Amino acid sequence: MSVTDGRTAPAHPQAKGPDPVPLRRNRDYLMLWSGAGLTLLGSRATSVAYPLLLIWSTGSAAAGAMAAFAAQLPHLIVQLPAGALVDRWNRRRTMLVCSAGCAVSTASVVAAVGVGQVHLAHLAVAAFVEGSLMVCHRLAERACVRQVVPASQLTAALAGNEARGRAAGLLGQPLGSAAFAAARWSPFLLGSVTHLLSLLAVLCVRAPFGGRPAAERRRLGPEIAEGLRWLWRRRFLRRITLLISGSNVIFQALALLPAFVLYEDGLSPATVGVIAAISGAGGAVGALCGGWATRRIGLAGLVRGALVVWALLVPALALTRSPLLLGALLAGMSLVGGAVNVAGGVHQVRTTPDALQGRVNSALQLTGSGANALGALAGGVLLDSLGAARTAALLGVAMGVLALVAAASALTRLLASDEQQASQEQQASQEQQQEPIREQEGERPS
Known part of the structure; x- marks a missing residue:
């Protein structure tokens, strides 16, 4: 049950018993996991198809970047209100509506391509709608995890979620590009079907995931501000989110590079899927190793090390046009990124009160990914003007x-300060919750 004063919700009932149900037998977690995985699979398939459709139709990377820009724009303008609404609404119902909306949006592209009426404006709107609904779906699903697994299994659950996301990229982008090579409407049909299957999976979740009662809600602006204030007081989260935000912009600028290289070399668009599969495999391995890496290196060291690895691998993209080597370099980047995402996600979910999960996560996503749309747009312009090699070299710098900024930051000290602050707040919250019980016991006759 969420509360408006920021207190942490009770643990999942399974956490109270001595032997919590294993994740592989936790029905609600499996349905939630598979439902989100299916809608991610559909989204990954269409995300690669939008720019491919425009690049192969116009020969311009900038045109493909416009579709990528539209798909990424919701991360900038939808995140904050979506987080507040996810904390208000029934989160299960939110995921159902989002999956249905994504299915309708992608089906409209199937119809347009089928009748030969493909227009940039329509593709941009469809990509924006699907991206906006996916933002809401991911925030709702992330906020639900702590309600269906015990605290002792949280790291394993979030590692599984991150691996699922990487696997969706591993399968979705190759499926999308291969389907595009066969028929230009088919990746969008694939997306529509997977969104509908996701809806059916979430319907099987028994946990209610109810939102706050209307009587406890305030105006949207103050609720959004509450999440922002909570995040602002966490200096470590604030610092690493800004660092990761910069790296995400660079990766978005690089996202079109493989497709552009293949187009220049006259190779099949299906090869984009091979590169994505190799990269996704690296990310899945990194996600599964996230818990181990955090225990050995620590979250602060993991962030610093990741930026160093990326700084070495990004400019190496300028040295090759081989699809396999491009995939291997991107796999190395994804491997490190998967581990960082798991470690950071566990830290955020554990330290954030349940009533603020949606808003805090949306604020982190906005800061970390809000500028991705600009990165995608800049990538297209850079590729058209500088070419693939010079673009990779510039982004490597x-x-x-x-x-260098991460190396100069006192991340370890800031992490310790954040964890101490979270511990103090949780202790104060527990004392607040116990106070009415002590008062009632004091009123009982002896």
Whole structure:
């Protein structure tokens, strides 16, 4: 049950018993996991198809970047209100509506391509709608995890979620590009079907995931501000989110590079899927190793090390046009990124009160990914004007600057300060919750 004063919700009932149900037998977690995985699979398939449709139709990377920009724009303008609404609404119902909306949006592209009426404006709107609904779906699903698994299994559950996301990229982008090579409407049909299957999976979740009663809600602006204030007081989260935000912009600028290289070399668009599969495999391995890496290196060391690895690998993209080597370099980047996402996600979910999960996560996503749309747009312009090799070299320099900033930051000290603050707040919350019980016991006759 969520509360408006920021107190942490009770643990999942399974956490109270001595032997919590294993994740592989936790029905609600499996349905939630598979439902989100299916809608991610559909989204990954269409995300690669939008720019492919425009690049192969116009020969311009900038045109493909417009579709990528539209798909990423919701991360900038939808995140904050979506987080507040997810904390208000029934989160299960929110996921159902989002899956249905995504299915309708992608089906409209199937119809347009089928009748030969493909227009940039329609594709941009469809990509924006699907991206906006996916933002809401991910925030709702992330906020639900702590309600269906005990605290002792939280790291394993979030590692599984991150691996699922990487696997969706591993399968979705190759499926999308291969389907595009066969028929230009088919990746969007694939997306529509997977969104509908996701809806059916979430319907099987028994947990209610109810939102706050209307009587406990305030105006949307103050509720959004509450999440922002909570995040602002966490200096470590604030610092690493800004660093990761810079790296995400660079990666979005690089996202079109494989497709552009393949187009210039006259290779099949299906090869984009091979590169994505190799990259996704690296990310899945990194996600599964996230808990181990955090225990050995620590979250602060993991962030610093990731930026150093990325600073070395990004400019290496300028040295090859081989699809396999491009995939291997991107796999190395994804491997490190998967581990960082798991470690950071566990830290955020554990330290954030349940009533603020949606808003805090949306604020983190906005800061971390809000500028991705600009990165995608800049990538298209850079590729058209500088070419693939010079673009990779320039972005490698930018990543090196971020690595130097991280090395100069006192991340370990800031992490310790944040964890101490979270512990004090949780202790104060528990004392608040116990106070009415002590008062009632004091009123009982002896």
